[in-house]
Amino acid sequence: MPKFDLVIFDCDGVLLDSEIIACRADAEAYTCLGYEITTEEISRRFAGMPDEAVDAALAAELGAPLPAHFRTEIKKSVIEKYRSDLQPINGAKSLLSSLKTAYCIASSASPAKLALGLIETEMFELVYPNIFSTKLVDKGKPHPDIFLYAAKKMGALPSRCIVIEDSVAGVTAAKSAGMTCIGFTGGSHCVEGHSHRLIEVGADTVVDHLGAIKLLVE
Known part of the structure; x- marks a missing residue:
């Protein structure tokens, strides 16, 4: 299993x-x-x-x-x-291309901004059509709505989902949805102490490179 x-x-x-x-x-x-x-x-x-x-x-x-x-x-x-x-996070394309488990995006960004970013970094075709924006739900992160919506659309139980999040609001939302959550600190915006903040709000573990994700999810 x-x-x-x-x-x-x-x-x-x-x-x-x-x-x-x-x-x-x-x-x-x-x-x-x-x-x-x-x-x-x-x-x-x-x-x-x-x-x-x-x-x-x-x-x-x-x-x-x-x-x-x-x-x-x-x-x-x-x-x-x-x-x-704009650049992709190092290892993003190879991770998406190699995952055997179903995956999707659940983001606070607007659909137009998501599409633009993914097209500019040549990842749109790797994720379309499973791209979900908080514009589709009543409340954005740190509320769990977008993660519960994505799980329902993808036919998965929350307890069988794992979320990859870089923000305190996102980790809080994922844990409120009853999901496992990996905190990610590999972005250029992450500053000293960010890992600790993600752990404080419930991240199950924290990694700083996407290469570690595949081993944790499959």
Whole structure:
């Protein structure tokens, strides 16, 4: 009997080295508004969470409504960087190509952003059509909705799923869904102490390279 029936990958920071791009864009945009925040703090506090949650939290701290089209401008910046700078996480393509266990993506990113990132890194065909965005559910990470949705769509019981996540919000969501979770710290955005934070919120183990994943899931 296989160890698991389904491997669920987060996308940004697990398959795509994209969290650093998004976090840097957020930090630069908020700093321009007069709210000085670093890329590292954005990553630590908000990695894995929907944009709406980031904006709600930081607008409250800023004490003022965000300008019209604020998030739209950030998204434009991120798209430009995706097209010029985005890289897959080392080993992502070979891992997806070699897995015998069923797998899918469950991500906080929008469907359009997911498609763009996966196309730019030549991984779209390796995962399509099993790509699920939190836009499909009521609540994003750290709530479990997207993982439960993905498991149902893929015909797997939560107890037979293993999630690969790089964020505190994602690990929290996976464990709330009743799934095994591997924390991943191989992305460029991960800073010292990140492994400890993932363990604190329930990651069953933590790895810093995708080459270790296959042995753990199959």
